[in-house]
Amino acid sequence: MKTIVLNQPGELHLTSRDVDEVLSDNEALVRIHRIGICGTDYHAYRGKQPFFSYPRVLGHELGAEVVALGKSVDTKQLDIGNKVAVEPYLNCGHCQACQNGKSNCCENLKVMGVHTDGGMCEYVKIPANKLHHSAQLGYEQLALVETLGIGAHAVQRAQVSANDIVLVIGAGPIGLSVIQFAKIQNAQVAVMDFSTQRLEFAKQAMHTDYSITATTEFNTNDLRKALGGKLPTVVFDATGNSQSMMKAFSYLAFGGKLVYVGLFQGDVTFFDPDFHRKEVTLFASRNSLPSDFKNIIQQMESGQINTQAWLTHQAAFEELPSVFETWLNPESHVIKAMVVV
Incomplete structure (x- = not known):
């Protein structure tokens, strides 16, 4: 063969x-x-x-x-x-x-x-x-289905709901799969990426609510302005970039959840007083489960996923x-x- x-x-x-x-x-x-x-x-x-x-x-x-x-x-x-x-x-x-x-x-x-x-x-x-x-x-x-499963599992881990403001960092295929299932949960979804082309794709294909062009100077105050005065309750980092993943802590609303979908070879560090003050919940998300495959196939068959x-x-x-x-x-x-x- x-x-x-x-x-x-x-x-x-x-x-x-x-x-x-x-x-x-x-x-x-x-x-x-x-x-x-x-x-x-x-x-x-x-x-x-x-x-x-x-x-x-x-x-x-x-x-x-x-x-x-x-x-x-x-x-x-x-x-x-x-x-x-x-x-x-x-x-x-x-x-x-x-x-x-x-x-x-x-x-x-x-x-x-x-x-x-x-x-x-x-x-x-x-x-x-x-x-x-x-x-x-x-x-x-x-x-x-396998690609979509990565996003489905991550969204399920964070128990995203219609009450959430979600920020997805990284608009590659994994980030897009997260967006897909966050939108199915009727959350407001913002996406951040350096690529304006990928941001536009996410807006047109996934109907994201906010598009944010990433820059090295972008900070929490900039994010709050972009989201109408609020911060995201759930942040998914799908970059696999160490600087992005550690900076993501600062983007969270108080009481928020941070989900690492991407990974890199190295250590993650954060400022512990802020971590506790915000009562951050940190998740890793790896692969997906058999139930995710079954659910995704059903959603594709029913037309929920194009x-x-x-x-x-x-x-x-x-x-x-x-x-x-x-x-x-x-x-x-x-x-x-x-x-x-």
């Missing part, structure tokens, strides 16, 4: 591998039809992805078709020919987190395309319970090694690139 391998930073290579068709009782073999490209893939390509080793087959945003099933898989729940979104979080099922229903932060978690080979190939084996079926959605929509605007760039599988680097250029204005297998 055709496979693309990231041999080392900056080197994607198209090769061929055998298909392993031997399935355990609870496994499925799927044919990959669409692969979404995300920040993790770009970081890995640049050599800046934590917990990563080379060579690696990337790809964890997948729209796929079931082609074979292990003998113990319930065909009433999943059958050959089904179109599926792939939940790429391979949890152990035995650790304390898994036992407490927090499989997204399993102590032994392996994410496809990061800790183990992913779906940048024609066929892949995966536990059948990691496949989420839809009779209505196409492969491109199903490949977007994914069409997300898909700005596309390439055939064989073209990816030559076009991938062009998507790293900010002037390409990529929101979400999709690979057709």
